[in-house]
Amino acid sequence: MKAQNDWQQILIQCKNNVQTSIKPCLKTIKEPQPDLGKGAGGDAMKPVDLAAEKAIVETLKKHDVSFTLISEESGVKKFGATPDECYVTVDPIDGTTNLLHGLPFYACSIAVSRKPAVGDVYAGLVVDLFHDVTYTAFKGKGAYRDGEKIETSKTVSLDEAVVGLDINTYKVKEVAPKLTALIEKTKHIRHFGANALELCYVANGLTDAFIDMRGKLRTTDVAAGFLIIKEAGGIVTTPENQALNVKLDPKQTLSFIASGNMQIHKKIVSLVKS
Ligand code: IPD
Ligand code: CA
Numbered sequence: 001m002k003a004q005n006d007w008q009q010i011l012i013q014c015k016n017n018v019q020t021s022i023k024p025c026l027k028t029i030k031e032p033q034p035d036l037g038k039g040a041g042g043d044a045m046k047p048v049d050l051a052a053e054k055a056i057v058e059t060l061k062k063h064d065v066s067f068t069l070i071s072e073e074s075g076v077k078k079f080g081a082t083p084d085e086c087y088v089t090v091d092p093i094d095g096t097t098n099l100l101h102g103l104p105f106y107a108c109s110i111a112v113s114r115k116p117a118v119g120d121v122y123a124g125l126v127v128d129l130f131h132d133v134t135y136t137a138f139k140g141k142g143a144y145r146d147g148e149k150i151e152t153s154k155t156v157s158l159d160e161a162v163v164g165l166d167i168n169t170y171k172v173k174e175v176a177p178k179l180t181a182l183i184e185k186t187k188h189i190r191h192f193g194a195n196a197l198e199l200c201y202v203a204n205g206l207t208d209a210f211i212d213m214r215g216k217l218r219t220t221d222v223a224a225g226f227l228i229i230k231e232a233g234g235i236v237t238t239p240e241n242q243a244l245n246v247k248l249d250p251k252q253t254l255s256f257i258a259s260g261n262m263q264i265h266k267k268i269v270s271l272v273k274s
Pocket of ligand 1: 043072091093094095166168192194196216217221
Protein backbone atom coordinates (compact mmCIF):
# COMPACT_ATOMS: atom_id res chain seq x y z
CA MET A 1 0.00 0.00 0.00
CA LYS A 2 1.44 3.39 -0.99
CA ALA A 3 1.60 6.30 1.47
CA GLN A 4 0.06 9.72 0.83
CA ASN A 5 3.40 11.23 -0.23
CA ASP A 6 3.88 8.44 -2.73
CA TRP A 7 0.41 9.02 -4.17
CA GLN A 8 1.07 12.74 -4.46
CA GLN A 9 4.03 11.99 -6.70
CA ILE A 10 2.39 9.13 -8.56
CA LEU A 11 -0.72 11.15 -9.43
CA ILE A 12 1.36 14.08 -10.69
CA GLN A 13 3.46 11.63 -12.72
CA CYS A 14 0.25 10.15 -14.19
CA LYS A 15 -0.92 13.65 -15.13
CA ASN A 16 2.42 14.55 -16.75
CA ASN A 17 2.43 11.33 -18.75
CA VAL A 18 -1.19 11.84 -19.86
CA GLN A 19 -0.30 15.33 -21.07
CA THR A 20 2.69 14.00 -23.04
CA SER A 21 0.88 10.97 -24.42
CA ILE A 22 -2.12 12.86 -25.83
CA LYS A 23 0.00 15.45 -27.68
CA PRO A 24 0.24 13.42 -30.94
CA CYS A 25 -3.55 12.80 -30.84
CA LEU A 26 -4.22 16.53 -30.41
CA LYS A 27 -2.26 17.24 -33.60
CA THR A 28 -4.61 15.05 -35.66
CA ILE A 29 -7.81 15.83 -33.78
CA LYS A 30 -9.37 17.73 -36.73
CA GLU A 31 -9.02 14.65 -38.96
CA PRO A 32 -11.73 11.93 -38.97
CA GLN A 33 -11.19 9.70 -35.93
CA PRO A 34 -11.04 5.88 -36.32
CA ASP A 35 -13.94 3.81 -34.99
CA LEU A 36 -12.56 1.99 -31.94
CA GLY A 37 -15.91 0.70 -30.70
CA LYS A 38 -17.55 1.54 -27.40
CA GLY A 39 -15.84 1.88 -24.04
CA ALA A 40 -17.04 0.21 -20.84
CA GLY A 41 -19.08 3.31 -20.01
CA GLY A 42 -21.00 2.97 -23.28
CA ASP A 43 -19.58 5.93 -25.26
CA ALA A 44 -17.52 5.71 -28.48
CA MET A 45 -13.79 5.49 -27.71
CA LYS A 46 -11.32 7.77 -29.45
CA PRO A 47 -7.52 7.35 -29.75
CA VAL A 48 -7.06 10.23 -27.30
CA ASP A 49 -9.14 8.43 -24.61
CA LEU A 50 -7.05 5.28 -24.97
CA ALA A 51 -3.74 7.16 -25.05
CA ALA A 52 -4.62 8.88 -21.77
CA GLU A 53 -5.73 5.64 -20.11
CA LYS A 54 -2.58 3.83 -21.25
CA ALA A 55 -0.40 6.60 -19.80
CA ILE A 56 -2.10 6.23 -16.40
CA VAL A 57 -1.83 2.42 -16.34
CA GLU A 58 1.82 2.44 -17.45
CA THR A 59 2.70 5.02 -14.81
CA LEU A 60 1.05 3.00 -12.03
CA LYS A 61 2.82 -0.17 -13.21
CA LYS A 62 6.15 1.67 -13.27
CA HIS A 63 5.59 2.65 -9.63
CA ASP A 64 4.85 -1.00 -8.73
CA VAL A 65 1.28 -0.25 -7.70
CA SER A 66 -1.01 -3.29 -7.39
CA PHE A 67 -4.45 -2.01 -8.31
CA THR A 68 -7.85 -2.60 -9.80
CA LEU A 69 -8.47 -0.17 -12.64
CA ILE A 70 -12.04 1.12 -12.96
CA SER A 71 -12.07 2.99 -16.24
CA GLU A 72 -14.70 4.47 -18.48
CA GLU A 73 -12.80 2.99 -21.42
CA SER A 74 -11.31 -0.44 -20.52
CA GLY A 75 -13.72 -1.23 -17.69
CA VAL A 76 -12.50 -3.15 -14.65
CA LYS A 77 -9.03 -4.72 -14.87
CA LYS A 78 -6.68 -6.05 -12.22
CA PHE A 79 -2.94 -5.38 -12.12
CA GLY A 80 -0.25 -6.76 -9.79
CA ALA A 81 -0.31 -9.25 -6.92
CA THR A 82 -2.79 -7.55 -4.56
CA PRO A 83 -5.22 -5.66 -6.79
CA ASP A 84 -8.05 -5.66 -4.22
CA GLU A 85 -6.09 -3.37 -1.89
CA CYS A 86 -6.32 -0.35 -4.14
CA TYR A 87 -8.88 0.87 -6.68
CA VAL A 88 -7.93 3.49 -9.24
CA THR A 89 -10.99 4.99 -10.89
CA VAL A 90 -10.33 6.99 -14.02
CA ASP A 91 -12.04 9.01 -16.65
CA PRO A 92 -9.01 9.32 -18.94
CA ILE A 93 -10.59 12.22 -20.85
CA ASP A 94 -13.65 13.92 -19.43
CA GLY A 95 -15.16 16.19 -22.07
CA THR A 96 -14.02 14.26 -25.15
CA THR A 97 -16.69 16.01 -27.25
CA ASN A 98 -15.29 19.41 -26.26
CA LEU A 99 -11.78 18.23 -27.12
CA LEU A 100 -12.83 16.89 -30.53
CA HIS A 101 -14.61 20.17 -31.32
CA GLY A 102 -11.67 22.30 -30.22
CA LEU A 103 -13.55 23.62 -27.17
CA PRO A 104 -10.94 24.38 -24.49
CA PHE A 105 -12.62 22.58 -21.59
CA TYR A 106 -11.64 18.96 -21.01
CA ALA A 107 -9.90 17.07 -18.24
CA CYS A 108 -8.44 13.85 -16.94
CA SER A 109 -9.76 12.48 -13.64
CA ILE A 110 -8.06 9.95 -11.34
CA ALA A 111 -9.35 8.77 -7.95
CA VAL A 112 -7.76 6.32 -5.50
CA SER A 113 -9.73 4.32 -2.94
CA ARG A 114 -9.43 1.24 -0.74
CA LYS A 115 -12.87 0.04 -1.79
CA PRO A 116 -14.82 0.55 -5.00
CA ALA A 117 -17.17 3.16 -3.54
CA VAL A 118 -17.37 6.93 -4.05
CA GLY A 119 -17.25 7.60 -0.28
CA ASP A 120 -14.00 5.67 0.08
CA VAL A 121 -11.93 7.80 -2.28
CA TYR A 122 -8.93 9.15 -0.38
CA ALA A 123 -6.88 10.76 -3.13
CA GLY A 124 -8.03 12.54 -6.26
CA LEU A 125 -6.60 14.53 -9.15
CA VAL A 126 -8.35 16.36 -11.96
CA VAL A 127 -6.27 18.17 -14.54
CA ASP A 128 -7.66 20.80 -16.88
CA LEU A 129 -5.72 19.57 -19.88
CA PHE A 130 -6.15 22.66 -22.05
CA HIS A 131 -5.09 25.22 -19.44
CA ASP A 132 -2.69 22.89 -17.57
CA VAL A 133 -4.29 23.53 -14.18
CA THR A 134 -4.26 20.70 -11.65
CA TYR A 135 -6.71 20.13 -8.81
CA THR A 136 -5.80 17.63 -6.08
CA ALA A 137 -7.16 16.47 -2.75
CA PHE A 138 -6.29 13.96 -0.03
CA LYS A 139 -8.90 12.95 2.53
CA GLY A 140 -8.63 15.20 5.59
CA LYS A 141 -5.87 17.33 4.03
CA GLY A 142 -7.76 19.93 2.00
CA ALA A 143 -7.99 20.63 -1.72
CA TYR A 144 -5.41 22.34 -3.91
CA ARG A 145 -5.16 24.04 -7.29
CA ASP A 146 -1.60 23.86 -8.60
CA GLY A 147 -0.43 23.42 -5.02
CA GLU A 148 -2.39 26.41 -3.61
CA LYS A 149 -5.13 25.62 -1.11
CA ILE A 150 -8.64 26.27 -2.44
CA GLU A 151 -12.03 26.82 -0.81
CA THR A 152 -15.58 26.74 -2.03
CA SER A 153 -17.71 29.86 -2.37
CA LYS A 154 -19.47 31.50 0.57
CA THR A 155 -22.30 32.82 -1.63
CA VAL A 156 -25.64 31.88 -0.12
CA SER A 157 -28.02 33.89 -2.30
CA LEU A 158 -29.21 32.44 -5.58
CA ASP A 159 -29.64 36.06 -6.75
CA GLU A 160 -25.85 36.32 -6.89
CA ALA A 161 -24.99 32.71 -7.65
CA VAL A 162 -23.42 31.08 -10.70
CA VAL A 163 -24.84 27.57 -10.87
CA GLY A 164 -23.73 24.86 -13.28
CA LEU A 165 -26.38 22.48 -14.65
CA ASP A 166 -25.84 19.48 -16.85
CA ILE A 167 -28.93 19.23 -19.03
CA ASN A 168 -27.19 17.38 -21.82
CA THR A 169 -29.81 14.72 -22.51
CA TYR A 170 -32.43 13.73 -25.04
CA LYS A 171 -34.74 13.13 -22.08
CA VAL A 172 -35.07 16.86 -21.51
CA LYS A 173 -38.85 16.57 -21.02
CA GLU A 174 -38.16 14.46 -17.91
CA VAL A 175 -35.20 16.43 -16.58
CA ALA A 176 -36.04 20.09 -17.30
CA PRO A 177 -39.21 20.27 -15.13
CA LYS A 178 -37.17 19.14 -12.13
CA LEU A 179 -34.99 22.23 -12.56
CA THR A 180 -37.45 24.95 -13.60
CA ALA A 181 -37.97 26.41 -10.10
CA LEU A 182 -34.21 26.56 -9.50
CA ILE A 183 -33.53 28.21 -12.87
CA GLU A 184 -36.25 30.80 -12.16
CA LYS A 185 -34.52 31.83 -8.92
CA THR A 186 -30.87 31.67 -10.06
CA LYS A 187 -29.08 34.68 -11.50
CA HIS A 188 -26.56 32.83 -13.71
CA ILE A 189 -26.78 29.31 -15.15
CA ARG A 190 -23.80 27.65 -16.89
CA HIS A 191 -22.88 24.38 -18.59
CA PHE A 192 -19.34 23.80 -19.85
CA GLY A 193 -19.38 20.11 -20.83
CA ALA A 194 -16.91 18.25 -18.61
CA ASN A 195 -18.36 17.22 -15.27
CA ALA A 196 -15.05 16.42 -13.52
CA LEU A 197 -13.79 19.93 -14.21
CA GLU A 198 -17.12 21.58 -13.44
CA LEU A 199 -16.91 20.00 -9.97
CA CYS A 200 -13.45 21.52 -9.53
CA TYR A 201 -14.88 24.93 -10.43
CA VAL A 202 -17.22 24.54 -7.45
CA ALA A 203 -14.28 23.42 -5.29
CA ASN A 204 -12.36 26.51 -6.36
CA GLY A 205 -15.31 28.84 -5.69
CA LEU A 206 -15.51 29.83 -9.37
CA THR A 207 -19.09 28.58 -9.41
CA ASP A 208 -21.40 28.18 -6.44
CA ALA A 209 -22.95 24.81 -7.29
CA PHE A 210 -23.15 22.13 -9.95
CA ILE A 211 -26.13 19.85 -10.49
CA ASP A 212 -26.64 16.79 -12.64
CA MET A 213 -30.15 15.35 -12.43
CA ARG A 214 -30.04 13.26 -15.61
CA GLY A 215 -29.34 10.00 -13.81
CA LYS A 216 -26.89 9.04 -16.55
CA LEU A 217 -23.55 10.39 -15.38
CA ARG A 218 -21.02 7.67 -14.55
CA THR A 219 -19.25 7.49 -11.22
CA THR A 220 -15.92 7.36 -13.10
CA ASP A 221 -16.44 11.04 -14.04
CA VAL A 222 -17.05 12.30 -10.49
CA ALA A 223 -14.98 10.08 -8.17
CA ALA A 224 -12.08 12.55 -7.87
CA GLY A 225 -14.18 15.70 -8.18
CA PHE A 226 -16.42 14.80 -5.25
CA LEU A 227 -13.43 14.41 -2.92
CA ILE A 228 -11.93 17.68 -4.19
CA ILE A 229 -15.20 19.58 -3.47
CA LYS A 230 -15.62 18.04 -0.03
CA GLU A 231 -12.01 18.79 0.91
CA ALA A 232 -12.51 22.39 -0.27
CA GLY A 233 -15.44 22.77 2.15
CA GLY A 234 -18.35 21.95 -0.17
CA ILE A 235 -21.30 19.57 0.06
CA VAL A 236 -22.28 16.73 -2.27
CA THR A 237 -25.54 14.79 -1.83
CA THR A 238 -28.23 13.03 -3.74
CA PRO A 239 -31.03 15.31 -5.02
CA GLU A 240 -32.97 14.15 -1.91
CA ASN A 241 -30.17 15.53 0.30
CA GLN A 242 -28.98 12.05 1.29
CA ALA A 243 -25.37 10.93 1.65
CA LEU A 244 -24.02 9.75 -1.66
CA ASN A 245 -22.11 6.52 -1.49
CA VAL A 246 -22.53 4.71 -4.75
CA LYS A 247 -20.40 2.01 -6.27
CA LEU A 248 -17.40 2.87 -8.39
CA ASP A 249 -18.06 1.08 -11.64
CA PRO A 250 -17.99 2.19 -15.28
CA LYS A 251 -21.69 1.31 -15.60
CA GLN A 252 -22.83 2.86 -12.31
CA THR A 253 -24.68 6.13 -12.86
CA LEU A 254 -25.99 8.79 -10.46
CA SER A 255 -27.68 12.16 -9.97
CA PHE A 256 -26.26 14.70 -7.52
CA ILE A 257 -26.23 18.23 -6.18
CA ALA A 258 -22.81 19.70 -5.33
CA SER A 259 -22.69 23.09 -3.60
CA GLY A 260 -20.13 25.43 -2.13
CA ASN A 261 -21.80 25.66 1.28
CA MET A 262 -24.67 24.22 3.29
CA GLN A 263 -26.90 27.30 3.11
CA ILE A 264 -27.03 27.46 -0.68
CA HIS A 265 -27.21 23.67 -0.81
CA LYS A 266 -30.42 23.64 1.25
CA LYS A 267 -31.97 26.29 -1.01
CA ILE A 268 -31.08 24.30 -4.12
CA VAL A 269 -32.36 21.02 -2.67
CA SER A 270 -35.67 22.67 -1.76
CA LEU A 271 -36.12 23.97 -5.33
CA VAL A 272 -35.07 20.86 -7.24
CA LYS A 273 -37.70 18.19 -7.76
CA SER A 274 -36.17 14.74 -7.46
C1 IPD B 1 -19.04 13.70 -20.43
C2 IPD B 1 -18.94 15.04 -19.74
C3 IPD B 1 -20.19 15.85 -20.01
C4 IPD B 1 -21.47 15.11 -19.65
C5 IPD B 1 -21.52 13.74 -20.30
C6 IPD B 1 -20.27 12.94 -19.96
P1 IPD B 1 -17.03 12.14 -21.20
O1 IPD B 1 -17.91 12.92 -20.08
O2 IPD B 1 -18.73 14.92 -18.36
O3 IPD B 1 -20.16 17.08 -19.29
O4 IPD B 1 -22.59 15.86 -20.07
O5 IPD B 1 -22.67 13.04 -19.84
O6 IPD B 1 -20.35 11.70 -20.63
O7 IPD B 1 -17.96 11.20 -21.92
O8 IPD B 1 -16.49 13.16 -22.12
O9 IPD B 1 -16.01 11.46 -20.39
CA1 CA C 1 -14.40 10.04 -20.87
